[in-house]
Amino acid sequence: MRIYVEGISYNVEAEGKADGAPVILLHGFTGDHTTWHYLRKALEKSFYVISIDLLGHGQTDAPMDPKRYEMDQAAKDIIYIMNELRIPKAHLLGYSMGGRLALGIAVMYPERLNSLMLESTSPGLKTESEKLARIRNDETLAKRILGEGIINFVDFWENIPLFQTQKRLPDHIKNEIRTQRLQNTPIGLANSLIGFSTGKQPSLWGELSSMSIPVLIMYGELDQKFCTIAKEMNELVPGAELVKFQHAGHAIHVEVPEKFVTIVMEFLYELEHIS
Numbered sequence: 234m235r236i237y238v239e240g241i242s243y244n245v246e247a248e249g250k251a252d253g254a255p256v257i258l259l260h261g262f263t264g265d266h267t268t269w270h271y272l273r274k275a276l277e278k279s280f281y282v283i284s285i286d287l288l289g290h291g292q293t294d295a296p297m298d299p300k301r302y303e304m305d306q307a308a309k310d311i312i313y314i315m316n317e318l319r320i321p322k323a324h325l326l327g328y329s330m331g332g333r334l335a336l337g338i339a340v341m342y343p344e345r346l347n348s349l350m351l352e353s354t355s356p357g358l359k360t361e362s363e364k365l366a367r368i369r370n371d372e373t374l375a376k377r378i379l380g381e382g383i384i385n386f387v388d389f390w391e392n393i394p395l396f397q398t399q400k401r402l403p404d405h406i407k408n409e410i411r412t413q414r415l416q417n418t419p420i421g422l423a424n425s426l427i428g429f430s431t432g433k434q435p436s437l438w439g440e441l442s443s444m445s446i447p448v449l450i451m452y453g454e455l456d457q458k459f460c461t462i463a464k465e466m467n468e469l470v471p472g473a474e475l476v477k478f479q480h481a482g483h484a485i486h487v488e489v490p491e492k493f494v495t496i497v498m499e500f501l502y503e504l505e506h507i508s
Contacts, residue, residue, distance in 0.1 A: 252281070332354025349446055452477060
């Protein structure tokens, strides 16, 4: 369905039990709602599942102003979509970039969430020097996308160290991921990098200790950077559940989908008292 937020057309997929507890899924950079197809099929049996193409991705609009992509605006958009769907509270799951947005929503609108599930994500950068370096890097990458086009960028992106573990996936899965990435537009990805850069977003490290909802933190054992971040987050979030996925890198839901579904379902079933 299409939901218009301040003139921006969002693509929103709502499936499953209309009277089930709502679960909102937020994809990562270069992704879209289709990345969740395996999880969605499992969740639909018991939950009302909402997967959203984020700004500049998939079938959602790609505004020309990078500031429209910033965290406070993006979080406000998700709340608007919840209101349009008449969802007062939801379970929220975010992967990587979508996880950063999910964390932002949890900090800004805690009363709208029943739980938070984070896959391979970060609360942001701690120092100004780290932020400035990341902003410069993301702006350089954005210029590359606009200058070289989507095909050349995807060729580059799928070969960065973060995604090396995906080389082991079956060819048909790798082809599906590549085809989906190529559906994005250069301006959408470039502006997402600029406006929603980890360097631009506020650091949320200081907010973690005040979180009062159930939080599930997931990381792949082969993703060294996010192993460290996940463990640090777990020490700060009261009562958080930390899960390590063996034989997985950054995109756990793609690399070990069965195990990922099991962990997410168990977490939700326990909260909703579903047997």
